[in-house]
Amino acid sequence: MDFFPINLDIRNKHCVVVGGGKIATRKTASLLSAGARVRLISPQLSDTLKKHAAAQHIQVEPRQFIDSDLDDCCLAIAATNSEPVNRQVAAAARERRIPVNVVDQPDLCSFVMPAIIDRSPILVTVSTGGASPVLARLLRARLESLIPHAYGQLADLARRYRNTVKKTFANSQQRQKFWYRVLQGGVAEYVFTGRNDQADAAMEQALQQSDDGMGEVYLVGAGPGDPDLLTFRALRLMQQADVVVYDRLVAASILELTRADARRIYVGKERDKHTMRQEEINQTLADLALKGHRVLRLKGGDPFIFGRGGEEIDTLAEQSVPFQVVPGITAASGCASYAGIPLTHRDYAQSVTFVTGHLKDGSMNLNWQQLAQPHQTVVFYMGLVGLPVICENLQKQGVSADMPIALIEQGTTQMQKVYSGTLATMPAIVEREKPRPPTLIIVGEVVQLREKLGWFLSPQHASRGATSPVIAES
């Protein structure tokens, strides 16, 4: 180790910053957030520093640095753009045995400041020993995404219960087991989702029983296919659940991100081929949680958009099974982005409507008159089989036969294909190309923008040597 990491208590202690620019401003903010009293020496001040001075957060000496500025302080930072001044500060600090940091000059530093992930009271710090601040920041960004924002509140909760837990479990091994259980289980989840009262109740309950008790269901949107489109929360819960209940729409590459030792239950849901009836799925989720499992109900896209997520948690609510819902990127957003079709656009569409194009007895029970209104975009989920019916009905209501329409097959995945045409030509294109589900249909003027805005080239196309990210048909 080039530096020995310690966390310094500088609350209410005098710290000196020399310099008044951007970096001095940043360092000052750091010191203030640790409760220091900052004295700043600089003839010029940034706007933020002026505000701090006006609000009396800091004391400012509007002049050049002199060595005696460091008398009676506990830490010094030199952040000027003058090397001689920085050297002078470093020398004066060393003379007084005060820790000193000189911006961008590791050789003059007696300490370096790490990049910080602040989940107070938890601090995670990343240091490259002054070798590369940018590298430290990159690492910090990666860690930021891994640590839920409310982690600090979890630490507060642990602190509040520390003594009680100590009294309840005299044996230190038991105590440790208890903490592992609550800090990665339901109690933690309550804290992360702001349900602090429930966290306390679950904590009290956990203290009284030796096993896990009631489980929880996580209704999680897995997005349209590309694993990069998962949310941080989705990923965290995926790695926590011990049972995974999933259906056909969830991509294999996403399922791989669930815990390797989790039990996986496939509940199907292909068109007209339901492996498990919806009522059975609902009850399975409740039963598993009642047995104490942490159940991940993983759904394609967003669970509340044509996902029957509402029905599933309805059963849970009736049986008092705790649950949480994690939104996902719905197919319309995912497919539209990856196909280069903005769903709304000032010049073409002021609204967007999501409808189901599921055929029942050969027809769709939709308000066609409304869907045929101009200046809007209409997105059909589950519309592949009914595509000819969609094209026909819209034209019957007066929409031009030339209205652009796109059909996106396996959107956002490596297999994505985009077919486009008009209401008049699309049925024949689909008949010929036979796209495979899942597919999404977008109708509206905005579809024509993809010629210019398409950016995603799936390997499927690259390997066929296509030059455009989309299949242009008309």
Ligand code: SAH
């Ligand atoms: N809850 C999901 C929708 C479930 S309904 C969501 O929010 O996206 C299933 C329909 O979603 C499919 O028939 C198809 O129309 C659409 N869909 C889902 N994923 C898709 C994808 N990757 N590409 C194209 N369409 C998709």
